[in-house]
Each structure stands twice: as C-alpha cells, then as structure tokens.
Amino acid sequence: MNKLWLIFQREFLVRVKKRSFILTTLLTPFAFALIMIVPPLIGKMGDNGMKRLAVLDESGVVMQRDDSGKVVAPISDTQNLTFKPVETKLEDLQKSYQEDGFDGIVYVPEMVNNDAAIRIQYFSEGQLSMGDKRTIEKKIEQKFESKKIKDAGFEENMIEQFQADVALNQKQIYLDDAGNIVEKDKKNGAEVATAMGFFMAFIIYIILIVYGMQVMRSVMEEKMNRIVEVVISSVKPFQLMLGKILGVSAVGILQLLVWGGLIFGIALLVPLFLGIDASQAQGMSEMSAAEQETMIDYTNQLLISLSQQNWGFIIPVFLVYFLGGYFIYAALFAAVGSAVGDDLGESQSLTMPIMIPVILSISFMPAVIDNPDGTLAFWLSMIPFFSPIIMPARLPFEPPLWEVLLSGAILIATAFFFIWLAGRIYRVGILMYGKKVTFKELGKWLFYKD
Amino acid sequence: MNILTLENVVKNYDKHCAVDNVSFAVPKGSIYGLLGPNGAGKTSLIRIITTITRADSGEVWLDGEKLNAGHPAEIGYMPEERGLYKKMKVGEQLMYLAQLKGMSKKEAKKNLMEWLEKFGITDWWGKKVEELSKGMQQKIQFIATVVHRPKLLILDEPFSGLDPINANLIKDEIYQLNKEGSSIIFSTHRMEQVEEICEYISLINQGKNVLSGKVADVKQDFKQHLFSIGYSGVLPAELAMQDAANANFEIVERKEQELLVKIENDEASNALLQYLIQKGVHIRAFHEILPTLNEIFIRQVNG
Structure with missing residues (x-):
C-alpha cells in the first residue's frame, strides 16, 4: 500500500510539475475567454464599422x-x-x-x-x-x-394588436401513489439540457483519449528506458501499473477542477467586462423592444435553468462515469503500451481497436441526445465501453435512477475486470523485448504464470 | 551457510524452457559468478531470484527463508539493460527508488548523501538525469542498487559501458560492499572479469547448470596436465626430434626456449622433470598451466 502511494505520488508530481501541464491548465480557460471576447471586440473596432x-x-x-x-x-x-x-x-x-x-x-x-x-x-x-x-x-x-x-x-x-406571442412551456406530470396528477415545471429547457449533455460527453471523450494516451506513453517510456526492471524488482508490476493509472487520473481530476473553477470565474467576469457594450452591440440594437425582451428572458431562463440543475446528482454521477471510463481505457492503453516497444506503427495498430468504441460513442451521441429515453440510449448506457460518454450526455435529461445505478454498477465492475486483465498482460509485456505482438500473443500472456 | 539456495528451479515460457532444473548455492559473503552465453537463461534465473517472476517449480531460499514478498528489500539488482527516468532529477529519482526498497525518507536521504559524497558528486542532486553522461548515469544507477544495504547484490554485466576508470571505481566499491558483508552475484559472459573477481561460479548453458563450484576447484577439475618448461641452451636430439618412443609425455607445442608438455596425470610431473634433467636439458622454469575459465566455458558450451 505504501509503495502504491509512492508510485502514485511520483506519477502525479512528475506530471503536475511539468511546465507544459501548468501552462495548458492555466491558459486553456483564458484561451476560451479570448475566443469569446476578441471577435466581438474586433467586430466593433473593425474599419467596416461606420x-x-x-x-x-x-x-x-x-x-x-x-x-x-x-x-x-x-x-x-x-x-x-x-x-x-x-x-x-x-x-x-x-x-x-x-x-x-x-x-x-x-x-x-x-x-x-x-x-x-x-x-x-x-x-x-x-x-x-x-x-x-x-x-x-x-x-x-x-x-x-x-x-x-x-x-x-x-x-x-x-399592427401590434394583431401580433401574438406564443411560448411553449413544458411541464412534467406523473401520478403519485394516491393516483393524483402531480405537475412539475420541467427544469431544463431542452436546449440547455442538450448543450450540457454534449458538453459533458465531450469532456469525458477528450479526457479518455488524452489521459489514456498519457498512460500508454508513460508505460512505453518506462519499458524503453529499462527503468521498469529496476522498479519491479522492488514492487509488483500490478502495483506499478495501478499506481500509474491512479496518479494520472489525479492529474486529470486536478486539471478538470482548475478548468471548471477558472471557466466559472471567467464566465462571471466576461459579461461584466463586456457588459454595457454587449447590450449596445449591433445585434441587440437592431432588435425590436420585444425581441430584446425575449433575449433577456432567454438569458435569464438559461441561468435559471442551469442553477436549477440537480448538480448534487449530476456532479457525483459525472465523476463516476469519468473515473469508470478512464480506468477501463487507461487499463487497455497500459496493456498496449507494455506490449509494444518504441514502434509507433505497432502501437497504432493495437490502439485502433481501443479507439473505435470511443469514437463510436461520440458518433452515437447526437441520436442519443435527440431521444435520451430511447432504446438506443438505454442499451448504449448498459455497455461499459459506451456508457462513460453516453450516460453523462443523458444526465441533464434526468434518466430513470435505476438505469443510472445499473449502468454505473456494470461500468465499475467492468473497470475492475479490465484493470485486472491489463495487469496480466502488463506484467509479461514490460519484460518482453523485440517480439512482434499480435492479439493472439496478448491472449496467451493472460494465462502465463507469474 | 548460504545466502541463496536454488533447488531444481524450472521456468518455462510458452514452449521454451528458459530455466531447466537449476540448483546451486551461493555461500554467504562470497562473490559468485553466474556465467553463460547470451540467451542461456541467466536473466530468467535472476528475475526469479529478484521475485520479478516466479519459478514454475523448484524452490529458492534467501538467507534460510523461502523467497517471499519481503525479500526484494534485501536484494539489490542492477539489470544489464538499465536506465533511469530521464526527466527526473537525480535526487528525486534516488529517493524514489530507495523508498520503494522500503527505506524511510530520512534514512534514504542520509545514505544517499553518503554515497554521493563518496563519489564526489553531491552537486548532481538537483540535476536532471538527461543532463548526465552515460558513465555518470551508471554511477547513479549503482548507488540506486546499493543504497538500501542489500544482503544480496545482483549485478548483471556491471561494467558494460563503463570506461576503465569508472569500472575500477565500481569494482572497488563492490569489493568494499563485499567486505562489509554483502554477498554478490555477478552475472557476465566476460571471463577475465570473473577470474579476477569471483570466488565461486555457476556456468549456465541452455537453461541448465552445466557446472558449479569454487573457481580454483573448477580449474583443477578441468586441467589437462599441461606443463610449461622453460629451458636454455639446446635441446637434446631425441627431444628435438619429437621422440615418439617416450609414451610418458607428449610435446604439445614448441616455442623459443619453451616447451608445452602434456602428461598422463599429476604424479607424472616428477618423472618428467627427472627425465629432462637426465637428458641434460637446462631447465629454468617448470609450471603447470591451468585452463582459463574462458577455455572451460567454450569447451562446456560447445560440448
């Protein structure tokens, strides 16, 4: 346990102390902010102004x-x-x-x-x-x-007398135990839910790939450096792999937290910064009073809708899917990293099958968000290769609790299984040099004795 | 008392038998050579001893205990193909590896500083490994191997890639550690190093232990009763003519003022000497030629 902690610490600190990590973590939100601020500013300052x-x-x-x-x-x-x-x-x-x-x-x-x-x-x-x-x-x-x-x-x-203003207001209804109709305002505008769904699924998608790849590269590096043999003469290969996966996951969580905090902060500050100007921006000034009202209404609704989200539920569930998905894919990437040497071509042919479900999840996502309670959404949520991306996309649409629990349980069980499985491959792979690795070979390694 | 005992150790990979029923014992406090050509199974054997892999069958004892999870902390292993984390600082790296061996932070720091001082390289502590030359990295690697004062030190080709000065430095440290009580297994295929350093050897070929024992005993066992005779003056005609009638000995080689003679057995040496004196050869030197480990090695490997 103590050794696992040492490995975890090293993997975490080595990455967090890197200049590139500090820069991307701190600057990415600002880059977003710039993208939000600069075009309107340029638009205003541009020579085709007047x-x-x-x-x-x-x-x-x-x-x-x-x-x-x-x-x-x-x-x-x-x-x-x-x-x-x-x-x-x-x-x-x-x-x-x-x-x-x-x-x-x-x-x-x-x-x-x-x-x-x-x-x-x-x-x-x-x-x-x-x-x-x-x-x-x-x-x-x-x-x-x-x-x-x-x-x-x-x-x-x-003419104003002829105008009509129609708004569709969604209400959720269900029968309570006594058979009475209970009516509830739907918290989410469909638009907000869709945007949130896309956003969360996309974050997980990026994390899976970026951090999964980091685990793979780190395993390959240790193998090529030959430091791995020294390390595993002190600790079990499984401990080394697990420590690495956990350490990198902590880096990912830290990055998410910093991004989340900064984006939240910037999102609060940007309107202040642009505030007065924004209301005078040409788009707004061309709107009729009624249109402007709708616009303000919409913004308010968006804010209300966001603040009414069940964050106490969404955030922990999001983290479960983030971690579950990350563990599955990081384990697979670790196994591949241990099996290949420094041959990039070889690693590509082995990572391709891992990437396919990730990419498929992303391409299924629009259909799932279109119909978040449909059959496709249900079954994809039950398959642990897809659920880490599909389920977070469904979360703002308030899927039935039992589906979330079932899919989460399957995901967690699968994550444990894959970490075990990857460990079997990893312990053989890291000591195997100069051998062209096929899937058949990997299968054999599973059954090697220690 | 043995620090390490192997009994009928077997390890198979797929259909390939890497270690085939190997037994030997390393006496406590000795420097033990593990010899064998490339691919003989030395590394597989070492990986079993260092608990990196487990033997399919057979048993390994370390200092009287069956090999267990606590033992890695008592072994120091420097693999042949070695490396360090390139981007990590020397100090951090050594601390990490020492703590993985079970040392406390304080203890590790203290021991490491001693070693760095000994090598005169304390100012490397904050340097990144990639800034160091290959030879410098080897020193760091050596320190990482020995910092936890292991009972058993396993060095796989420790001198490969070292210049003579650094090789000597490391060699002295190995002797020093040995004097302080560490037993050392020294794996190599460089025979001259083994003869110089090791007291005992095992010769591994194709996964099998072909021979084991004290270096001196092995040489005795494999000697061919060759004697070198230095003389001055002229050889008597009979000898010069390669006297076939003399069945007691055989002249293997003639050099300037030197003969290489093979006799039946050790007892025949006096008879040979007497014969030569009788014949009026003026003898200036007479000594037995023992086979080098290299010769024994080649003879054993080639069957």
Whole structure:
C-alpha cells in the first residue's frame, strides 16, 4: 500500500510539475475567454464599422416626402449605418457617390406590382457584412410593411394588436401513489439540457483519449528506458501499473477542477467586462423592444435553468462515469503500451481497436441526445465501453435512477475486470523485448504464470 | 551457510524452457559468478531470484527463508539493460527508488548523501538525469542498487559501458560492499572479469547448470596436465626430434626456449622433470598451466 502511494505520488508530481501541464491548465480557460471576447471586440473596432449610405428611392415608399419634397419619414440611423436620402440619377450617383462622402448606394426601384417581391440593390466597392445586410433589408421591409398596412386601410399602430406571442412551456406530470396528477415545471429547457449533455460527453471523450494516451506513453517510456526492471524488482508490476493509472487520473481530476473553477470565474467576469457594450452591440440594437425582451428572458431562463440543475446528482454521477471510463481505457492503453516497444506503427495498430468504441460513442451521441429515453440510449448506457460518454450526455435529461445505478454498477465492475486483465498482460509485456505482438500473443500472456 | 539456495528451479515460457532444473548455492559473503552465453537463461534465473517472476517449480531460499514478498528489500539488482527516468532529477529519482526498497525518507536521504559524497558528486542532486553522461548515469544507477544495504547484490554485466576508470571505481566499491558483508552475484559472459573477481561460479548453458563450484576447484577439475618448461641452451636430439618412443609425455607445442608438455596425470610431473634433467636439458622454469575459465566455458558450451 505504501509503495502504491509512492508510485502514485511520483506519477502525479512528475506530471503536475511539468511546465507544459501548468501552462495548458492555466491558459486553456483564458484561451476560451479570448475566443469569446476578441471577435466581438474586433467586430466593433473593425474599419467596416461606420457606413454612410446614399438611399436612392424611386418607389417613394422608403423615403416618403411631403409636397415640398422634404423627406418626412427617413430611415432611422443605427450605430453602424447612416442613411441619407439622395435625388439624382442612379448613373450619376454611381459615378460620384464616393466623392460625395458615401460608402455605398442603396437603390430602391419603382414598384410596378405591389405584390411582387421587393428587389433592392446595393452598389459599392466593398462588401456589406451579414449584419449590415440584414439591417438594411429589415429597415426597408418595415417601410413597405407599414405602407401596405396603410393601403389596406388600417392605422399603423394597429399592427401590434394583431401580433401574438406564443411560448411553449413544458411541464412534467406523473401520478403519485394516491393516483393524483402531480405537475412539475420541467427544469431544463431542452436546449440547455442538450448543450450540457454534449458538453459533458465531450469532456469525458477528450479526457479518455488524452489521459489514456498519457498512460500508454508513460508505460512505453518506462519499458524503453529499462527503468521498469529496476522498479519491479522492488514492487509488483500490478502495483506499478495501478499506481500509474491512479496518479494520472489525479492529474486529470486536478486539471478538470482548475478548468471548471477558472471557466466559472471567467464566465462571471466576461459579461461584466463586456457588459454595457454587449447590450449596445449591433445585434441587440437592431432588435425590436420585444425581441430584446425575449433575449433577456432567454438569458435569464438559461441561468435559471442551469442553477436549477440537480448538480448534487449530476456532479457525483459525472465523476463516476469519468473515473469508470478512464480506468477501463487507461487499463487497455497500459496493456498496449507494455506490449509494444518504441514502434509507433505497432502501437497504432493495437490502439485502433481501443479507439473505435470511443469514437463510436461520440458518433452515437447526437441520436442519443435527440431521444435520451430511447432504446438506443438505454442499451448504449448498459455497455461499459459506451456508457462513460453516453450516460453523462443523458444526465441533464434526468434518466430513470435505476438505469443510472445499473449502468454505473456494470461500468465499475467492468473497470475492475479490465484493470485486472491489463495487469496480466502488463506484467509479461514490460519484460518482453523485440517480439512482434499480435492479439493472439496478448491472449496467451493472460494465462502465463507469474 | 548460504545466502541463496536454488533447488531444481524450472521456468518455462510458452514452449521454451528458459530455466531447466537449476540448483546451486551461493555461500554467504562470497562473490559468485553466474556465467553463460547470451540467451542461456541467466536473466530468467535472476528475475526469479529478484521475485520479478516466479519459478514454475523448484524452490529458492534467501538467507534460510523461502523467497517471499519481503525479500526484494534485501536484494539489490542492477539489470544489464538499465536506465533511469530521464526527466527526473537525480535526487528525486534516488529517493524514489530507495523508498520503494522500503527505506524511510530520512534514512534514504542520509545514505544517499553518503554515497554521493563518496563519489564526489553531491552537486548532481538537483540535476536532471538527461543532463548526465552515460558513465555518470551508471554511477547513479549503482548507488540506486546499493543504497538500501542489500544482503544480496545482483549485478548483471556491471561494467558494460563503463570506461576503465569508472569500472575500477565500481569494482572497488563492490569489493568494499563485499567486505562489509554483502554477498554478490555477478552475472557476465566476460571471463577475465570473473577470474579476477569471483570466488565461486555457476556456468549456465541452455537453461541448465552445466557446472558449479569454487573457481580454483573448477580449474583443477578441468586441467589437462599441461606443463610449461622453460629451458636454455639446446635441446637434446631425441627431444628435438619429437621422440615418439617416450609414451610418458607428449610435446604439445614448441616455442623459443619453451616447451608445452602434456602428461598422463599429476604424479607424472616428477618423472618428467627427472627425465629432462637426465637428458641434460637446462631447465629454468617448470609450471603447470591451468585452463582459463574462458577455455572451460567454450569447451562446456560447445560440448
């Protein structure tokens, strides 16, 4: 036990003290933060920020004028775009617009048929951003809409009376023991659950592969270094393997914790940092008041939904699947690492069969999240090669408790079995040099006597 | 009293028999040579003694006890193919290996500092192993092998890759440890080293123990009653002509002022000497030539 602790300590400290570990652990969340912060900032600072547009309106709808020719209802400017009515021939404008200080021309031709699609044109040297394009379309749409409403004989402000706002509210119902219907607000918006499911499954997927590979590389290194023979003249090979797997798992947990803490911290700080700007960002300013309300509503709902998650259940179960899956795959990777020498090609042909279930799990995941209580989801949760990725993806959808317990039990039992199995291969593999290893050979090693 | 006893030890891998019914005993306080060509089964045998693997059958005793889980702490093993954690610092690495052998932190630190001082390399403590030369790494490896004061030290080709100065340094330390009471098994195929260092040997070939015993006894057993005779002057005609009538001895080789003569048995040496004197040979030297371990080794291995 004491020796296992020594090995665990070494494996853990050697990795944690590495500069590369410290850097990736601390910097990855900041890289995420940068990805979140920088594009909006650049978008705001970019040179296509302000545009002065000449609007040549031949339809008379967009820039309505009174009898004296004065524009009575101009298009309101936005943060990025200013609209100036012009009256001249298109051809002349196209020649002179830049000299006149415009960045582009919005040309609204005369409407012959009121029912036809409204085709407007934009002339410029440069390109419109997607946001600007949408803004212009929307502004002009609004003008035509209000004209049509008026033409139909309605007051413009009556339109609000015709609008309806529909929201689908999900309620969970079940019958209690007395046969009464119990109604509960569904905690999760489906969107939040989906996002969380994907996120958790993906984290486990990455950890399985990254840390599994680390175990394999470490085993190969010890074998190639030949230090392994010295070490196993002091401890049992199984202790060495187990200590290594546990040590690396502790590194993984530490990294997860630091990431979790930092991401949480950054997620709190970023809106503060961007806060005021964000509400003024062009996307928001183009929204109607109603839309903005929905947006704020949505954000609130998201936060509420997240805070209402059953974290007391999700976090421990997530850890069980993380550890269970990690132990299974790390054990397999350790076995492969012990069997191959420094021959990378050989290790690839042996790691491929290990990777297949991991990759399959990821490709099954969307179907599982689509139908988290379906047959596919159920059976994949029962197969311990898939469950470490599939079950966490289902967790936000609140799968039946007995399924979680059963699948967890199968997973844990399998993890123990595979650690034992890997130990059998490992103890032979680490002392075997210069032999091309096949699966048949590995099978034989299982039955070698000590 | 023996530090190590092997009785009918057998180890099979697949269909290949690596250790085939080997028995021998290593007397306490001795330096014992384990000889054999490459692939003879020396390493398999050592791995059984160091509890890395277990014998399929047969028994091993260490210091009067059947081999058990406590024994690795009493054995120091330096494998032929050796290495260290390249990225680890010398001090951390030695501490780790010493603690794996069951030493306390304090004890390990104290012993290690003594060893580093002895070799004059205390300033290596904070260096990474990969910064050291191969020879330097060997010293660290040696310290890791002996730091826990093992009763039994097993060294597999300890001098391979060492320059003569470092080899001598290590050799002196081996003698010193032996004087302080460690028994030493020295596995090699370099015979001249064995003759110089070892008191006892076992010769392993194709998994079998071909012969065991004191080096001096083995040489006696394998001697061919060869004598070298140094003389001055001219040989009498009869001898010079290779006198076939003389059935008592046979001249194996003639060199300048020296004859190599083979006789029937040890008792015949006096008769030979008398004969030569009688014939008027002026003898300046007369001594028996014992076979080298190398010759014995080759003779045994080739059948």
